[in-house]
Amino acid sequence: MKYALLIYPNDTEWDSLSEDEQKAIYGEYFAVSETPGVVGGQELQPADTATTVRVSNGSTLTTDGPFAETKEALGGFFLFEANDLDAAIEIAARIPAARRGGAVEVRPVVER
Amino acid sequence: MLATLIGFLGDFDLAEEAAQEAFAIAAERWPRDGVPSNPGAWLTTTARNRAVDRLRRDRTLAVKTKLLEVPVAVEDHVDETTFPDERLELIFTCCHPALGLDAQVALTLRTLGGLTTDEIARAFLVPEPTMAQRLVRAKRKIATAGIPFRIPADHLLPDRLAAVLAVVYLIFNEGYGGRGELAEEAIRLGRALAELMPDEPEAQALLALMLLHDARREARLRDGELVLLEDQDRTVWDAAQIEEGRAVLGRALALQGRGPYLVQAAIASLHADEPRDWRQIAVLYGELARLTRSPVVELNRAVAVAEAEGPAAGLAIVDRLALDNYRYFHSARAAFLRRLDRGDEARAAYERALALATAEHERRFLRRRIAELAAG
Numbered sequence: 372m373k374y375a376l377l378i379y380p381n382d383t384e385w386d387s388l389s390e391d392e393q394k395a396i397y398g399e400y401f402a403v404s405e406t407p408g409v410v411g412g413q414e415l416q417p418a419d420t421a422t423t424v425r426v427s428n429g430s431t432l433t434t435d436g437p438f439a440e441t442k443e444a445l446g447g448f449f450l451f452e453a454n455d456l457d458a459a460i461e462i463a464a465r466i467p468a469a470r471r472g473g474a475v476e477v478r479p480v481v482e483r
Numbered sequence: 484m485l486a487t488l489i490g491f492l493g494d495f496d497l498a499e500e501a502a503q504e505a506f507a508i509a510a511e512r513w514p515r516d517g518v519p520s521n522p523g524a525w526l527t528t529t530a531r532n533r534a535v536d537r538l539r540r541d542r543t544l545a546v547k548t549k550l551l552e553v554p555v556a557v558e559d560h561v562d563e564t565t566f567p568d569e570r571l572e573l574i575f576t577c578c579h580p581a582l583g584l585d586a587q588v589a590l591t592l593r594t595l596g597g598l599t600t601d602e603i604a605r606a607f608l609v610p611e612p613t614m615a616q617r618l619v620r621a622k623r624k625i626a627t628a629g630i631p632f633r634i635p636a637d638h639l640l641p642d643r644l645a646a647v648l649a650v651v652y653l654i655f656n657e658g659y660g661g662r663g664e665l666a667e668e669a670i671r672l673g674r675a676l677a678e679l680m681p682d683e684p685e686a687q688a689l690l691a692l693m694l695l696h697d698a699r700r701e702a703r704l705r706d707g708e709l710v711l712l713e714d715q716d717r718t719v720w721d722a723a724q725i726e727e728g729r730a731v732l733g734r735a736l737a738l739q740g741r742g743p744y745l746v747q748a749a750i751a752s753l754h755a756d757e758p759r760d761w762r763q764i765a766v767l768y769g770e771l772a773r774l775t776r777s778p779v780v781e782l783n784r785a786v787a788v789a790e791a792e793g794p795a796a797g798l799a800i801v802d803r804l805a806l807d808n809y810r811y812f813h814s815a816r817a818a819f820l821r822r823l824d825r826g827d828e829a830r831a832a833y834e835r836a837l838a839l840a841t842a843e844h845e846r847r848f849l850r851r852r853i854a855e856l857a858a859g
Contacts, residue, residue, distance in 0.1 A: 372629040455631035456581055457639065479628050 373410070373452050373480040374459040378466055380446040380473040396467045403449060403465055408458070411450040418444035443473065450480070484527050485594055489576075490569035490632055492534050495594065495622045501537070505530035570595060571679045572632050574672075578647040579630045586621035587650050593618055595675070596668045606657065606665050644680075648689050648744065651676065655693050666697055677731065684740025687731055688748045694728030695751035697721075709844050712754060725755050746771045761790035778804045779811075786815055794819040810839035814849065821856065830856040 385393070404412050421437040421444075437444050446468065453459050456477070463475040488498035505526045519525040577590040589607075592598045598606075604614035624630065635643040651672045658666025673690040680686040702715035710716075732748045750767045753760055768784035771777075781804055789797025798819040806812035817832035830853055837849040 374629075453629075455629045456579075457631050457635065459629075460581070477628075 372455065372459075373450060373482060374456075375478045375480055376412075376449040376451055376459065376463050376466065377445055377476040377478060378447045378449075378468045378473070379443040379476065380468040380471070381443050382468065382471045382473060384471070396471075399465070399467050403462065406451075406462060406465075408452045409449055409462070410452050412448055414447040415445060446473075484523060484530070485597075486569040486573040487527055487567060488530055488534065489594070490567070490572055491531060493632065495625065497534055497537070498530075499594075501530040501534035502526075504533045508533075568679070569632075570675055571634055574647055574676070575634055575643060576625060576630055576632050578643075578650045579625075580643070580646055581628060581630055582621055582624060584650070584653070586617055586624075587646070588653060589614060589617050590621050591650055591672070592654065592668065595672060598668065602664075644683060644685065647676070648685060652689060652693070652744075655696075663700065666693070666700065669693060670697060682738065684735040684738035685742040685744050687735035687738065688740055688742065688745035691728045691732035691735060692744055692748035692751055694724050694731060695748060695755060698724035698728060698755070707844065709848075717757065720755070725752075728752065743771060743774045746774065759790075761787050765791055778806050779809070782806065782809075782812055782815055785819075789819055789822075794822040798823065808839065810836045810845075813839065817852070821852075826856050 388396075400414075403409065418437040421435075423434045423436060423438045425432045425434075449462075449466070451459055451462055453462075456479075459477050463469060463477050466475050469475045485498055485502055488502060489495055492498050492501070508529055509522075509526060513519075513522075574591060574595055577594060578587045582590070585607075589603055592603050592606075593600065600615050600618060601611050604611040607614070634640075651669050654665055654672070655669035658664065658669055670690070670693050673686075673693050676686045677690040698721040699712075699715065701721070702717070702719040703710055705716075728748070729752055732745075732752055735745050735748065746767050750764055750771070753764050753767070765784055765787035768780060768787055772780040772784055782801060785797040785800035785804075788800060798816065801812065801816050801819065804812060813832045813836035817829045817836060820826075820829035820832060833849050833853045833856070837846060837853065840846050840849060
């Protein structure tokens with residue numbers, strides 16, 4: 372099965388971390404991305420860089436900002452190929468955001 | 484049998500339908516041809532074959548095509564007379580933390596307890612369609628999210644076993660509150676777990692705890708009124724079940740258990756003694772409070788300490804607790820104050836308890852106490 376691990380960071384202490392501490396956390400993200408079964412993933416720019424697009428009666432409407440105005444915006448994702456949900460939960464728990472005040476949502480990907 | 488079929492087919496609904504079909508065939512054939520030498524294996528084989536037939540017929544269903552590969556490949560290797568007992572895999576699937584607690588309870592009762600959807604709905608006082616919907620959603624999530632059908636790996640086992648035990652104990656407590664059939668069902672599940680996990684002290688301890696509590700069920704109510712333990716008619720207690728509970732507790736202790744169910748079972752066992760060893764009970768509540776960090780457990784410890792050392796010692800403990808919205812906090816405090824002859828404070832505490840109590844028999848009890856103090 373393939374899972375999307377949707378990362379919702381909420382790291383209020385990030386800016387107060389030293390450069391080395393920040394590097395260590397990026398290192399953890401890198402280690403996750405190198406885990407066998409991880410077949411893709413990206414970090415996203417902050418939500419205030421988002422543009423939301425709708426099409427109504429053939430005309431394109433663009434608005435500034437993310438679709439959902441929530442405090443915790445999607446910050447990135449991994450795609451993970453695994454036998455079952457337990458494996459996906461284990462790797463989700465290794466993503467730093469999960470223990471640093473944020474959360475990781477595990478969603479099975481539709482496969483046709 | 485259902486557990487074996489789900490393990491084999493990987494599909495709850497298909498397994499249930501196949502099992503029903505097999506029973507129907509048995510009802511028709513066994514009276515005519517005689518009962519086979521191994522009825523359980525006959526039923527499982529028949530159900531499995533029906534399910535495979537159905538899968539072959541349903542080739543058009545895209546979702547099932549993946550399943551098709553499995554039975555066809557495995558079919559010839561399954562021994563006709565012995566099937567693996569997969570109840571344990573099934574209960575770990577049903578009690579997976581990715582399912583909501585309501586869904587875990589309903590699925591466990593439906594698939595392991597064999598209760599009908601209607602029975603579960605009635606037991607939890609929800610409309611039947613609501614319960615049916617809850618079961619459908621849970622089964623769909625198991626399939627789509629890939630919740631595994633297996634015993635968790637060692638490093639996950641402590642947490643996952645705790646989740647399973649919590650579901651069984653929740654079912655028991657629902658039954659203990661009056662719906663006796665659920666308590667019996669929980670004990671049946673507890674027996675299965677204790678048998679399937681003979682080396683897990685907490686599985687043994689939960690069974691012991693349920694047996695010991697349930698042995699006093701008949702004595703807990705008299706004419707619809709709750710009877711406190713010290714006023715219960717001990718001749719109505721099920722002595723054989725208390726013995727059994729203590730024997731199971733002994734097994735858990737021999738396995739070096741120290742978990743919360745073991746401590747609770749040990750407390751329940753001490754409560755069945757006459758006279759009760761309140762000092763020992765207080766020590767065990769202290770251990771339980773350390774394990775659970777629950778202020779409610781501290782409140783229970785205070786009651787035991789008050790019995791052993793007097794109401795002032797109990798009051799000193801409860802006055803440190805932040806349980807202002809918990810009615811038993813106020814009623815326990817009131818009882819200590821009453822015994823210390825601090826009537827006005829006792830009455831105020833009973834009034835607080837009354838304001839928070841909802842059950843009618845509790846309200847009657849509290850009003851009686853308030854009236855006594857007013858007269859006193």
